[in-house]
Amino acid sequence: MLRTNPLPDPDTASGSDVVIYDGQCNFCQSQVNNLHRLDCCGNRLSFLSLHDPRVQDRYPDLSHEDLMEQMYIVDQRGRRHGGADAVRYLSRRLPALWLASPVLHLPGTARLWRWMYRQVAKRRYKLAGKSCDNGVCKL
DSSP states (O other), rough: OOOOSSOTTTTTTTTOOEEEOOOOHHHHHHHHHHHHOTTTSSSSEEEETTTTHHHHOTTSSSSHHHHHHEEEEEEEOSSSTHHHHHHHHHHHHHHGGGGGGGHHHHHOOOHHHHHHHHHHHHTHHHHHHHHHHHGGGOO
16 A cells, blocks of 8 residues: 555654554555544654564563554553554544544443454454565465
């Protein structure tokens, strides 16, 4: 997938929350591009593919298996928000998503949102396919 604007990198976007996503997943890349666009006020988010070696160096507590199951956001305080909880966090962080926040935070719905997120995450390659960094994918 070609990008006209590169995603902000955590090394150059100091003070941003870091979104860790599957950079080999076309669906994930599309959603990350949407997040970048929704960060209209700028510089709240930076992005790292879970396949980037910096992820393991900086976040050794997040296993490769954890990262393959769901997107993570590491906020400015170092807290980890994964999957549906990351989406809920973003609904409070990005003004463009504030309208979704009341629905995502209805009491008693967190389990439903987590279940729905897991269903999409498990099928992400079927939804949009896989692209390979440097033309090589690991099985």
